[in-house]
Amino acid sequence: METRRQILQGLIFSLGGAAALTAFAAKAAAPEAKTTSAAKPGFYTKGELATVTFLADGIIPRTDTPGALDAGVPAYMDHLYATWASEKTKADHRAHLAAIAGHLDRLTDVQSIEAGNRAKQRVKALEALDAAAFGAEASAHWPYRSVKSLIATVYYLSEPGATQELQYEPVPGHWIASAPIAEIGRTWAL
Amino acid sequence: MNQFDAIVIGSGMSGGWVAKELSEKGLKVLVLERGRELSVEKDYTDMLQPWELPNLDRINEDELKKSYPMQSRSVGYALHETTKHFWVKEDEQPYETPADAPFEWVRGYHSGGKSLLWSRQSYRFGPQDFESNKKDGHGVDWPIRYDDLAPWYDHVERFAGISGNADGIPSLPDGVFQPAFELTLPEKAFAERVAKAFPTRRVIAARVAHLTQPTQEQMDLGRGPCQVRNHCHRGCSFGAYFSSMSATLPAARNTGNMTLISHAIVHSIDYDPKTKRASGVRVIDANTREAKTYTAKIIFLNAGTVASTMIMLNSKSASFPTGIGDSSGVLGKNLMDHFGGAGASGDMPEFDGYYHAGRRPGGIYVANYANITEHDKPYLRGYGFQGGSRRGGWTGNRPGLGQAFKEANRTPGTWNIGISAFGDMLPDPRNTISLHPTKVDKWGLPVAVIDCRLRENELKLMQAASKDALAMLQAAGAVNIRSTEDGDGVTFASLTSPGNKIHEMGTARMGRDPRTSLLNGWCQSHDVPNLFISDGACMPSSAVQNPSLTYMALSARAANHAAELVKTGVL
Numbered sequence: 001m002e003t004r005r006q007i008l009q010g011l012i013f014s015l016g017g018a019a020a021l022t023a024f025a026a027k028a029a030a031p032e033a034k035t036t037s038a039a040k041p042g043f044y045t046k047g048e049l050a051t052v053t054f055l056a057d058g059i060i061p062r063t064d065t066p067g068a069l070d071a072g073v074p075a076y077m078d079h080l081y082a083t084w085a086s087e088k089t090k091a092d093h094r095a096h097l098a099a100i101a102g103h104l105d106r107l108t109d110v111q112s113i114e115a116g117n118r119a120k121q122r123v124k125a126l127e128a129l130d131a132a133a134f135g136a137e138a139s140a141h142w143p144y145r146s147v148k149s150l151i152a153t154v155y156y157l158s159e160p161g162a163t164q165e166l167q168y169e170p171v172p173g174h175w176i177a178s179a180p181i182a183e184i185g186r187t188w189a190l
Numbered sequence: 191m192n193q194f195d196a197i198v199i200g201s202g203m204s205g206g207w208v209a210k211e212l213s214e215k216g217l218k219v220l221v222l223e224r225g226r227e228l229s230v231e232k233d234y235t236d237m238l239q240p241w242e243l244p245n246l247d248r249i250n251e252d253e254l255k256k257s258y259p260m261q262s263r264s265v266g267y268a269l270h271e272t273t274k275h276f277w278v279k280e281d282e283q284p285y286e287t288p289a290d291a292p293f294e295w296v297r298g299y300h301s302g303g304k305s306l307l308w309s310r311q312s313y314r315f316g317p318q319d320f321e322s323n324k325k326d327g328h329g330v331d332w333p334i335r336y337d338d339l340a341p342w343y344d345h346v347e348r349f350a351g352i353s354g355n356a357d358g359i360p361s362l363p364d365g366v367f368q369p370a371f372e373l374t375l376p377e378k379a380f381a382e383r384v385a386k387a388f389p390t391r392r393v394i395a396a397r398v399a400h401l402t403q404p405t406q407e408q409m410d411l412g413r414g415p416c417q418v419r420n421h422c423h424r425g426c427s428f429g430a431y432f433s434s435m436s437a438t439l440p441a442a443r444n445t446g447n448m449t450l451i452s453h454a455i456v457h458s459i460d461y462d463p464k465t466k467r468a469s470g471v472r473v474i475d476a477n478t479r480e481a482k483t484y485t486a487k488i489i490f491l492n493a494g495t496v497a498s499t500m501i502m503l504n505s506k507s508a509s510f511p512t513g514i515g516d517s518s519g520v521l522g523k524n525l526m527d528h529f530g531g532a533g534a535s536g537d538m539p540e541f542d543g544y545y546h547a548g549r550r551p552g553g554i555y556v557a558n559y560a561n562i563t564e565h566d567k568p569y570l571r572g573y574g575f576q577g578g579s580r581r582g583g584w585t586g587n588r589p590g591l592g593q594a595f596k597e598a599n600r601t602p603g604t605w606n607i608g609i610s611a612f613g614d615m616l617p618d619p620r621n622t623i624s625l626h627p628t629k630v631d632k633w634g635l636p637v638a639v640i641d642c643r644l645r646e647n648e649l650k651l652m653q654a655a656s657k658d659a660l661a662m663l664q665a666a667g668a669v670n671i672r673s674t675e676d677g678d679g680v681t682f683a684s685l686t687s688p689g690n691k692i693h694e695m696g697t698a699r700m701g702r703d704p705r706t707s708l709l710n711g712w713c714q715s716h717d718v719p720n721l722f723i724s725d726g727a728c729m730p731s732s733a734v735q736n737p738s739l740t741y742m743a744l745s746a747r748a749a750n751h752a753a754e755l756v757k758t759g760v761l
């Protein structure tokens with residue numbers, strides 16, 4: 001357990017996620033952030049938070065637009081599970097994260113590689129997991145699929161996800177039934 | 191002695207209309223509403239951005255299970271963290287059903303009632319709908335015909351604001367419309383191809399109670415055009431969709447003749463055998479439980495079908511041992527709702543070069559043709575379909591990571607179009623609302639017992655609708671079709687439960703004969719001439735169209751008639 005957590009934390013650091021990690025921690029504590037206010041004891045353990053952070057950053061990294069960590073996705077999920085989920089859903093989610101971390105562990109040959117390569121190995125492991133989850137073994141990877149879906153949902157409904165990565169019009173004002181897609185642009189966040 | 195000329199029980203869809211019409215005729219009107227008074231500023235949540243919705247707008251799971259277990263299934267699309275205050279907490283408002291016959295009683299107790307929560311689909315009944323009972327012998331004949339109601343449809347449409355096209359369908363008459371929301375390309379293709387394959391089936395733009403070209407009268411009430419946000423279930427600060435809150439209650443208030451009392455739970459109606467009139471309305475204050483009686487010359491019951499029926503059942507006297515106005519014995523019987531369980535959807539990728547902008551509040555509608563233009567069906571009556579098209583949005587349910595994943599989500603998914611059926615349910619006296627003999631709610635009022643079941647005709651009808659839905663999707667050239675024909679097809683178990691469509695009606699029906707109906711053609715009690723019921727309880731049959739527009743027209747018509755009777759001293 002210890003080893004895995006250390007590996008994940010190292011990985012977040014190497015991907016530039018550590019800054020984001022503190023950024024979202026700060027955001028979580030910020031009083032103005034409505035949904036993440038109160039800075040209640042978080043839902044995730046350190047290890048779980050590291051897994052979620054790794055997944056969020058791996059699935060939706062910063063590119064020419066903000067990524068899932070910029071959008072505070074792990075903190076949002078932490079608050080979501082702390083305040084929305086029933087005990088059963090909480091336990092299921094923990095089990096999902098443990099299963100995902102376990103898969104990543106198995107796909108990462110921890111012993112045989114040098115520390116510097118671990119991050120790359122880990123990313124490779126995520127790629128392999130993603131491919132498996134949408135391939136022939138899909139049914140074995142429901143935990144990953146559900147967490148991936150949630151990360152995407154939180155991200156695309158966040159302000160940066162909705163307004164910078166995709167597009168969102170709070171008050172469209174009128175209805176265009178169908179126009180050439182080039183004139184409309186990217187997917188509507190909503 | 192009478193401070194008020196009229197009492198209206200309930201401020202929802204139908205009660206709002208009665209309050210407006212009566213107060214505009216100069217009557218002093220008291221509206222008794224069991225819920226609290228909503229405020230646009232404090233209670234509407236339509237201005238929140240997606241990222242401001244707490245917890246993805248999900249209600250805490252334990253709370254959901256405790257307070258909204260049934261409604262979260264029935265109206266999950268409208269019941270969220272930011273709208274939950276518009277829905278009744280089920281644990282605080284119990285009712286009973288037989289174990290094998292669920293009824294989904296969906297409620298909103300506050301000023302405006304369910305008019306704030308509805309999906310705003312608004313269709314006239316057609317001439318055939320007022321004749322169906324007479325034709326096939328189920329229920330009793332409507333005491334009115336389409337032509338009696340047509341001018342009142344005009345009247346309510348003009349004020350409420352309905353967007354729609356003049357489609358020229360005799361069985362689904364046109365009305366006073368504001369411009370419709372245009373169909374998307376896949377919807378236009380669907381309409382054309384369906385019409386080609388099935389010449390009398392008409393696919394039209396949904397008619398919805400949204401302002402698209404407001405009149406001066408509407409703007410004077412503070413209403414503005416629809417902003418195409420589709421946040422309607424959170425309330426509309428623009429007042430763009432019709433509700434009692436946006437339209438009828440403000441109009442009634444403007445007359446200076448309306449008083450609305452909130453937290454006033456109507457318990458029963460007193461009957462005076464000497465005058466043969468309803469003599470008072472008994473009320474319990476929801477907070478203090480203080481009991482009071484209000485009096486007026488006329489009383490309108492508009493608490494919603496189930497609640498109005500309960501109030502009548504609870505108004506027992508020596509003259510009416512089974513409930514006020516019930517000499518016919520039909521009170522609480524013939525409960526109906528529309529029902530579903532048939533539909534189909536499929537992709538139309540040929541239009542993927544096109545996309546929409548804005549979030550339209552309606553879609554398409556397929557007018558009923560069964561037993562109207564297509565005959566020799568193995569069932570009575572028919573069904574209509576609601577539907578629409580959309581392109582899939584972003585999804586996490588796709589392979590890929592990083593840049594590639596983000597890139598893939600920047601292009602919307604393929605166009606998908608779907609329709610789902612609303613069936614006509616036969617009036618059947620075995621479908622009932624009654625009062626529990628012993629169980630009471632926290633105000634000491636007997637709880638409702640609802641026993642309502644779909645039967646053979648409903649099943650056959652929905653099985654046909656399912657086949658039709660699939661055939662129409664196929665005729666339209668859709669691909670990847672999913673339909674209720676997949677798997678076991680439509681069975682009793684797959685039909686939606688009564689109540690699910692929230693069009694409950696029929697338990698205090700109108701009719702020509704006082705021995706078989708409660709109300710005359712003016713929604714007026716045969717037995718108690720100063721008592722009127724113009725919510726869904728008055729309906730002799732259900733047709734297939736969403737009924738609220740008809741409740742509005744019946745309410746306006748009844749209120750104007752009642753006002754005339756008061757003015758001329760008859761009442």
Ligand SMILES: Cc1cc2nc3c(=O)[nH]c(=O)nc-3n(C[C@H](O)[C@H](O)[C@H](O)COP(=O)(O)OP(=O)(O)OC[C@H]3O[C@@H](n4cnc5c(N)ncnc54)[C@H](O)[C@@H]3O)c2cc1C
Pocket residue numbers: 199200201202203204205222223224225265268296298299300301302303304305307308309310311312454455456457492493494495497498501691692693725726736737738739741
């Ligand atoms: C999610 C949803 C979608 C819908 N979509 C459509 C649609 O697209 N088209 C359509 O035609 N219809 C639709 N409906 C149905 C529509 O809302 C109802 O037909 C309509 O509101 C019924 O009007 P009403 O006046 O009978 O009852 P309500 O509008 O429910 O009003 C009844 C009022 O009476 C009050 N009341 C109840 N009991 C008492 C009492 N004992 N004492 C005092 N006051 C009392 C209630 O608090 C309420 O304010 C929808 C409903 C829902 C919930």
